[in-house]
Amino acid sequence: MQATHNDSPGRDAMLDSLKNRQPQTYAAMRIVAGFLFLWHGAQKLLGFPLEAPEVPAATLYIAGPIELIGGALIVLGLYTRYAAFLASGLMAAAYFIGHMFRAPEDADILHYVFPLVNRGELAALFCFVFLYIAAKGNGTCSLGGDED
Secondary structure (H helix, E strand, C coil): CCCCHHHCHHHHHHHHHHHCCHHHHHHHHHHHHHHHHHHHHHHHHHCCCCCCCCCCHHHHHHHHHHHHHHHHHHHHCCCHHHHHHHHHHHHHHHHHHHHHCCCCCCCCHHHHHCHHHHCCHHHHHHHHHHHHHHHHCCCCCCCCCCCC
16 A cells, blocks of 8 residues: 555644644734734834835825734734725735836836736735735634634
8 A cells, every 4th residue: 555645643743733723823823914014004104113115105194004003903903804904905905006007117027917026925915814814803812802
């Protein structure tokens, strides 16, 4: 009989232990994603930890508060679904407006198709991580309670 990848007890035990920790790993993802996101708002509004980028005022005063306050709410697990849904929409708009369709005149098709080329991979990733958080809710380790 041939061995399959399922016949490896060590690997299964490791993966099973991770499967048993799904609530904790989801909470870690929610907290880290919110923490990373809030610093983009802090940069835009407070010039901390780096100076604010040169962007239109609307970006500073619309995106900045959503990133700072929304990120903090996601970290804390308060109004998580609302904050994550708003953050997801913001990141979708940021991807299309700030990356995909903000192409130089000589841009080829790769700019419009690949996030790596148009430098929009972080916006795309944040968009879908926050969409998942909006669908799942607070999870464990949140001040708002586990709303699954």
